[in-house]
Amino acid sequence: MPKYHFEHILEFLERNDICIAVHNIDGEVLQEPSCQNLLASLAELPTVRFICSVDHVYSQLAWDQTLTRQFNFVFEDVTNFHAYDVELSFENSRSCIQSTYSQQFRMEKVLQGSTVKAKHIFLLLAKAQISQREYYGVNSEQLYQLSFSQFHSSSKEMFKSQIADLVDHGVIRIDPETKCYQIPLPKGNSFFSLRKIHSRILDVLTNFANHSLFQSL
Numbered sequence: 001m002p003k004y005h006f007e008h009i010l011e012f013l014e015r016n017d018i019c020i021a022v023h024n025i026d027g028e029v030l031q032e033p034s035c036q037n038l039l040a041s042l043a044e045l046p047t048v049r050f051i052c053s054v055d056h057v058y059s060q061l062a063w064d065q066t067l068t069r070q071f072n073f074v075f076e077d078v079t080n081f082h083a084y085d086v087e088l089s090f091e092n093s094r095s096c097i098q099s100t101y102s103q104q105f106r107m108e109k110v111l112q113g114s115t116v117k118a119k120h121i122f123l124l125l126a127k128a129q130i131s132q133r134e135y136y137g138v139n140s141e142q143l144y145q146l147s148f149s150q151f152h153s154s155s156k157e158m159f160k161s162q163i164a165d166l167v168d169h170g171v172i173r174i175d176p177e178t179k180c181y182q183i184p185l186p187k188g189n190s191f192f193s194l195r196k197i198h199s200r201i202l203d204v205l206t207n208f209a210n211h212s213l214f215q216s217l
Contacts, residue, residue, distance in 0.1 A: 013048055015047070016047060017049075018047060019050075020048065023052075024053055024054070025052040025053070025059075027055060040066075043072065107170075107171050110171050117153070121153070121159075124143065125181055125182075125183055137181050137182040139181070143159075163181070
């Protein structure tokens with residue numbers, strides 16, 4: 001956002017009282033630190049009031065001291081005691097974009113904590129999946145050979161361990177019919193989301209390589 005746009009918005013908010021309602025402020029779509037920091041900055045303005053709902057009983061643990069001070073929430077227990085399947089009944093009504101963003105954000109968080117070699121294996125599969133719009137996956141032997149040829153896996157045992165960690169965290173799935181590895185994303189925006197994830201993880205690996213090279217000099 002251009003700086004003058006941001007300043008114009010701040011100027012408007014400082015001159016007008018406004019109340020913002022946020023449903024499920026601890027939800028997956030808003031969990032990204034940049035989102036929470038933006039909301040907290042708005043909450044600090046004297047003319048802005050927030051009415052928010054949270055979904056998890058321990059959601060307050062997600063906010064550090066700075067965010068807690070900025071939000072300055074007054075908490076009220078308004079539990080409705082409806083069965084959880086009532087909330088789940090609205091799951092399919094969410095837009096494809098929101099669903100795609102949630103999975104994309106989750107994948108990026110998992111991959112940030114993965115080993116460098118596991119990231120490379122993910123990139124190999126992502127590159128193959130990006131290259132074909134109608135994609136059926138890569139079987140275990142093909143993916144292992146790709147990984148082995150680029151020195152990411154020194155043995156099948158190591159490869160199985162690396163891939164199992166990615167599968168366990170839902171970053172990669174095994175198609176039940178073809179038994180091939182795939183990166184699961186909702187249909188529709190999946191191609192563009194996968195390219196975005198691929199680009200970000202590649203940037204992380206590039207920065208890591210540059211940092212390692214700098215340390216070795």
